[in-house]
Amino acid sequence: MLDLTDLQTYLSFESISTSTQHKGICQATAKWLAKYLAGMGVKTRVIPTKGNSIVYGELGGDPAKKTILVYGHYDVQPAEPINEWQVDPWGGAIKNGAIWGRGSSDNKGQFWCQVLAIKEAMAKKVEIPVNLKLVVEGEEEVGSTQMETFIRQHKKLLKSDIVWIADGSATTQGAPTIDAGLRGCLNGCLTLRGPKKDLHSGSYGGAVANPVNTLATVLSKLADPAGIVKIPGFYRTVKPISPSAKRVMKGEGWSKAEFLRVTGAKALAGEAGYSTQERVGLRPTLQVTGITGGYSGEGFKNIVPKEAVAKLNFRLVAGQDWREIAKLTEQYMAKIIPSEVAWEWEIDNGNDAYLADPDSFVIRVAREVLTKAFGKKTVVRFEGASLPVTNYFAEMITSQVLLSGWAGEMHGVDENLSLAAIERGVSAVAAFWQAIA
Amino acid sequence: MLDLTDLQTYLSFESISTSTQHKGICQATAKWLAKYLAGMGVKTRVIPTKGNSIVYGELGGDPAKKTILVYGHYDVQPAEPINEWQVDPWGGAIKNGAIWGRGSSDNKGQFWCQVLAIKEAMAKKVEIPVNLKLVVEGEEEVGSTQMETFIRQHKKLLKSDIVWIADGSATTQGAPTIDAGLRGCLNGCLTLRGPKKDLHSGSYGGAVANPVNTLATVLSKLADPAGIVKIPGFYRTVKPISPSAKRVMKGEGWSKAEFLRVTGAKALAGEAGYSTQERVGLRPTLQVTGITGGYSGEGFKNIVPKEAVAKLNFRLVAGQDWREIAKLTEQYMAKIIPSEVAWEWEIDNGNDAYLADPDSFVIRVAREVLTKAFGKKTVVRFEGASLPVTNYFAEMITSQVLLSGWAGEMHGVDENLSLAAIERGVSAVAAFWQAIA
Numbered sequence: 001m002l003d004l005t006d007l008q009t010y011l012s013f014e015s016i017s018t019s020t021q022h023k024g025i026c027q028a029t030a031k032w033l034a035k036y037l038a039g040m041g042v043k044t045r046v047i048p049t050k051g052n053s054i055v056y057g058e059l060g061g062d063p064a065k066k067t068i069l070v071y072g073h074y075d076v077q078p079a080e081p082i083n084e085w086q087v088d089p090w091g092g093a094i095k096n097g098a099i100w101g102r103g104s105s106d107n108k109g110q111f112w113c114q115v116l117a118i119k120e121a122m123a124k125k126v127e128i129p130v131n132l133k134l135v136v137e138g139e140e141e142v143g144s145t146q147m148e149t150f151i152r153q154h155k156k157l158l159k160s161d162i163v164w165i166a167d168g169s170a171t172t173q174g175a176p177t178i179d180a181g182l183r184g185c186l187n188g189c190l191t192l193r194g195p196k197k198d199l200h201s202g203s204y205g206g207a208v209a210n211p212v213n214t215l216a217t218v219l220s221k222l223a224d225p226a227g228i229v230k231i232p233g234f235y236r237t238v239k240p241i242s243p244s245a246k247r248v249m250k251g252e253g254w255s256k257a258e259f260l261r262v263t264g265a266k267a268l269a270g271e272a273g274y275s276t277q278e279r280v281g282l283r284p285t286l287q288v289t290g291i292t293g294g295y296s297g298e299g300f301k302n303i304v305p306k307e308a309v310a311k312l313n314f315r316l317v318a319g320q321d322w323r324e325i326a327k328l329t330e331q332y333m334a335k336i337i338p339s340e341v342a343w344e345w346e347i348d349n350g351n352d353a354y355l356a357d358p359d360s361f362v363i364r365v366a367r368e369v370l371t372k373a374f375g376k377k378t379v380v381r382f383e384g385a386s387l388p389v390t391n392y393f394a395e396m397i398t399s400q401v402l403l404s405g406w407a408g409e410m411h412g413v414d415e416n417l418s419l420a421a422i423e424r425g426v427s428a429v430a431a432f433w434q435a436i437a
Numbered sequence: 438m439l440d441l442t443d444l445q446t447y448l449s450f451e452s453i454s455t456s457t458q459h460k461g462i463c464q465a466t467a468k469w470l471a472k473y474l475a476g477m478g479v480k481t482r483v484i485p486t487k488g489n490s491i492v493y494g495e496l497g498g499d500p501a502k503k504t505i506l507v508y509g510h511y512d513v514q515p516a517e518p519i520n521e522w523q524v525d526p527w528g529g530a531i532k533n534g535a536i537w538g539r540g541s542s543d544n545k546g547q548f549w550c551q552v553l554a555i556k557e558a559m560a561k562k563v564e565i566p567v568n569l570k571l572v573v574e575g576e577e578e579v580g581s582t583q584m585e586t587f588i589r590q591h592k593k594l595l596k597s598d599i600v601w602i603a604d605g606s607a608t609t610q611g612a613p614t615i616d617a618g619l620r621g622c623l624n625g626c627l628t629l630r631g632p633k634k635d636l637h638s639g640s641y642g643g644a645v646a647n648p649v650n651t652l653a654t655v656l657s658k659l660a661d662p663a664g665i666v667k668i669p670g671f672y673r674t675v676k677p678i679s680p681s682a683k684r685v686m687k688g689e690g691w692s693k694a695e696f697l698r699v700t701g702a703k704a705l706a707g708e709a710g711y712s713t714q715e716r717v718g719l720r721p722t723l724q725v726t727g728i729t730g731g732y733s734g735e736g737f738k739n740i741v742p743k744e745a746v747a748k749l750n751f752r753l754v755a756g757q758d759w760r761e762i763a764k765l766t767e768q769y770m771a772k773i774i775p776s777e778v779a780w781e782w783e784i785d786n787g788n789d790a791y792l793a794d795p796d797s798f799v800i801r802v803a804r805e806v807l808t809k810a811f812g813k814k815t816v817v818r819f820e821g822a823s824l825p826v827t828n829y830f831a832e833m834i835t836s837q838v839l840l841s842g843w844a845g846e847m848h849g850v851d852e853n854l855s856l857a858a859i860e861r862g863v864s865a866v867a868a869f870w871q872a873i874a
Contacts, residue, residue, distance in 0.1 A: 183639060187737045196701025201750050202620060202822025206664055206722030207696075207713045209706040212747075213664075213725050216656035225654050225775055227643055259644075264633025269646040269777040276644045285643030288650050289740050294727035295748065300624045300785055302750050303726050310649075311732065313638050313739050338662055340706040348737055385639025 008092030017075035049146035052138030060131040069160035072111035073140035076103040105407035113425030129437035168405020179403035181382040184316030184353035209340035212293040215308040281382025322350030373428035445529030454512035486583035489575030497568040506597035509548035510577035513540040542844035550862030566874035605842020616840040618819040621753035621790035646777035649730040652745040718819025759787030810865035
């Protein structure tokens, strides 16, 4: 029988990082967690940052043993809309075989499997065969803004053989997952400016460049309808998809019907010659995430608009350097944007892709351990989204990053984690220590 | 010395057609004008419509004489921002050689030249050598929504040899103008729909069609960067620019520097082989007047948007049928929009171009008369905007439509009309009667 009283306390903290009025609660959560870990015998510190503090803990320091750094986060999403919850989002109710509340899956509950595994080993006086480092941040839900600096400043402290980011979710069928890759990202904004003010489209249309028409043409030259990016040099450094990655993806049990149901798309689309999983996980893409220009209210306003803006989101893959892509994009824009139109290309942020060998020792071990603990075949995936903290760890601490998860639905109402997943998670953690040691 | 007391009364009516709370004032204005014209001896009626009433008047009915129908409107633009006016917008102040107030140029003051010409002839007992029909509507500023129906229902009543729409403005140098052409218009809205909701661009980007990317490509296929419309059949019926039109435009005194100053455009743009005046006045064009899709707030939202919308405004020229263009556009869209994306093309409104022969008898006479009365060479232009009422008259009453004007700045604050322009206008009206009779 699991004792989740302390997790219930942990869940009761409204540690919402996106809300400035919850700053104090976030700091209190960090303090509570540090005190709790210290009480367990973990050597603990609360390390301040420019944002919410980071809780750091160490257990064991035997140079003969391998060191696993476990990453988690104590901050959570807001609970709104609160009246749609069946339970108090901050109550940690246990019913129907699950623990309920904001953070129960993401990431307090999932992280608690690490805590419980340590407690169990200590209670049973079983030796933990690895050294453990715990890093629990408080800004994951707002983009881990402090982590790059934190890791750079504490490289020595964080030195480890393996970094385990246990913050992912199980499949809808309840199978645990490992992400063997994440795409990189580049966000930028392209603004085109035409006449100094909106002009009458009757009196001027056809005699001045229209920045919305021009933007459409520019965007069509950046990527074609199949999704092929047309920026010269864009694919030059892209690594081909490895045979092992292809093999892994075939075993993933992907369903076309499920994909179409979830997206509501009329049909599959994308680069010819690649499967949907490859298109999403291992091929780069350019998405226009927002466009605006001229009049978009009711009815019509017959103008030649003065301005048009597009927000561009590149997803990049292994081999691509986001700074180089930003530069190539700018160079190409300079070529294709007609001189009648003034323009500006502003980069907002970027990060490179993360790609692991799905046959690496760490992933093989984790896959076996998770499959055994959960009684379901672990799904190894190549995720199309980005998680910059992975890159920071991979670049500054160790290339042996393990991204795995067994959480349920994360950001919606009625977030919960089944007691079975917690029990299985605890045994997976202990089994991983043994197997990797 | 002009007596403008009655015009001052006419200007005092706040006959703002765009404001529903001024409906009563508009009706009162119509009644006042009808009573005034009747008092002059004009056979007058107030004809109700679904909107504001139309004032109709007749003077003379000699079948041996030509009949001129004069069109004007008693409704005006709002006066806002009122505190920026130097005078009371409803006061009809006479100072600095001009009469000031909303409607002083557009169109109460300019129409008053017709009234004064009639009064002067009557006072001097000079025979008016033509029959006159006066049509003064009350919805010009909101698109003359009642005029098509009104003209269709009163074809017989309105039968005339010439329709004179005296509602244009003088050039900035004070020369009177004649519009020998107006472009037609077609407004439609294209909506593309992709996934059923915004998707995560990381997890889905590259594997589903993005309606914003798709819209950009579709728009780029509708018109190229030089402004050439690429819809098959679009130019098939376009009439070539006549030698007389080319000759007239050369004499117009157009200035590149002035054009760039007014528009603030970096450079001239448009179809090769045509002058700026030709591009605007006598060549068709497709302007995207508004575009929207995805996220356009601060920062970034990394989504594959579910929808993208573009508002399209075609300007059409003689020979093009707006209904046919709407159909050709839809047929072409059906070909170029990929099947992964759902779409809708909604037509809002359209009208054909109006084109007169600048060497026609009516225009030649009017040019001479105006040049003489104003002491400045009349500018004959091809205007790129649309004025649907012209088409209604041209199609249902007579092809001899004369579009001319000598008003000052129209829709801004401190609207005024110089007393000289009124005096010259009055003598131009009388001279036109004589010359055309």
